[in-house]
Amino acid sequence: MTLAAGRHYLAIPGPSVMPDRVLNAMHQAAPNIYEGPLIDGVPPLKQALKDVALTRQNLALYIGNGHATWEAANTNVFRRGDSAVVLATGRFGHGWADHARALGVDARMTDFGKSAPVDLNRAEAALKAAPDARAVLVTHVDTSSSAKSDIAGIRRLMDDLGHPGLLMVDCIASLGCDEFRMDDWGVDVMIAASQKGLMTPPGLGLVFFSDRAAEIGRDSDLRTPYWDWTPRNAPSAFYENWFGTAPTHHLMGLQAALAMIQEEGLDNVWDRHARLARAVWAAAEAWGQGGDCRLNIADPAHRGHSVTAMRLANGDGTRLRRWCESEAGVTLGIGLGMAEPGTPAADDFFRVAHMGHVNAHMTLGVLSVMDAGMKALGIAHGPGALDAAARAMLA
Ligand SMILES: *Cc1c(COP(=O)(O)O)cnc(C)c1O
Numbered sequence: 001m002t003l004a005a006g007r008h009y010l011a012i013p014g015p016s017v018m019p020d021r022v023l024n025a026m027h028q029a030a031p032n033i034y035e036g037p038l039i040d041g042v043p044p045l046k047q048a049l050k051d052v053a054l055t056r057q058n059l060a061l062y063i064g065n066g067h068a069t070w071e072a073a074n075t076n077v078f079r080r081g082d083s084a085v086v087l088a089t090g091r092f093g094h095g096w097a098d099h100a101r102a103l104g105v106d107a108r109m110t111d112f113g114k115s116a117p118v119d120l121n122r123a124e125a126a127l128k129a130a131p132d133a134r135a136v137l138v139t140h141v142d143t144s145s146s147a148k149s150d151i152a153g154i155r156r157l158m159d160d161l162g163h164p165g166l167l168m169v170d171c172i173a174s175l176g177c178d179e180f181r182m183d184d185w186g187v188d189v190m191i192a193a194s195q196k197g198l199m200t201p202p203g204l205g206l207v208f209f210s211d212r213a214a215e216i217g218r219d220s221d222l223r224t225p226y227w228d229w230t231p232r233n234a235p236s237a238f239y240e241n242w243f244g245t246a247p248t249h250h251l252m253g254l255q256a257a258l259a260m261i262q263e264e265g266l267d268n269v270w271d272r273h274a275r276l277a278r279a280v281w282a283a284a285e286a287w288g289q290g291g292d293c294r295l296n297i298a299d300p301a302h303r304g305h306s307v308t309a310m311r312l313a314n315g316d317g318t319r320l321r322r323w324c325e326s327e328a329g330v331t332l333g334i335g336l337g338m339a340e341p342g343t344p345a346a347d348d349f350f351r352v353a354h355m356g357h358v359n360a361h362m363t364l365g366v367l368s369v370m371d372a373g374m375k376a377l378g379i380a381h382g383p384g385a386l387d388a389a390a391r392a393m394l395a
Contacts, residue, residue, distance in 0.1 A: 070191065277354055282385075
């Protein structure tokens, strides 16, 4: 049997689903890069991005993925030999720290494990042990674990301790999905990328930074002409936005995506993600009542709204993913960093994305397909998952 024909649904945490409006906006011949709409469109595009980040401060754009923004942020802030406090809640926190270390930064890791957010008591100890750290690096929602951390709480803690470091936050998985308020929460550097909540192909990296970050970073000795955020933020010519050819079609797509977010309203976008997330959690909890299905993050308050990491047992995560793809036209996300690759446990973990251009029929559809897959494969599971999902979504 296969029921996979029809429109395929990529339910992984990036690249996310691209709206037809974004795809159509990109379906154009190469544009004039000297004058006209492409050039005139960049200042309003940057303003619309700041509106999503809820900041009135600075923004540098890069042709690059999320990893590029790690490097951009690091090189603009640090001097070789500086120390940084890293608060890691999954694979991506470690990745950012590794990139900093390779540049000569003394990245001091506090690891909160694979199933928990930042604990403020442990964060306090880490900050006290590194009073001279130039910055704190933290991931808002770590896409591998789906743990969401309290960014405003970390800022309050830093203020209470009088810690002078910059607060740098990876929002690649959360911008345009989870509530995030850069200026209100006192965030100094925030990085994001085009292919997750912003519904555009991978290839555009965003680095938002505060005036204070610009000031403190002025004496960074790691900054190179390409990564320097100063001209990108305040270009004296269009060329200085990119240092080379502009990412023409990404800009067209992103313009359309930002218009969609604006039309829906950011509060409604956040609310939609919250409701879809609750549906996924409710289904998983119901399946777990009669089987091995478990959510990775126990406390709903600490779960991101764009992706849910979960597990089965006996390698059933991978079996279920394969069934959903080959028999039902849905690709689920692989487990990432939760178990050693190649070990039997690695096949237990998987992720369901509900990120960006996703609505009720898509998420309820994914859950129905997963429910059918468990039945087809004989994976033990509790009843009533779809009923529970519908109720949670409407609550
Ligand atoms: C996806 C992701 C990254 C990496 O982004 P790439 O575009 O794959 O380089 C980094 N951090 C978080 C939190 C992510 O979700």
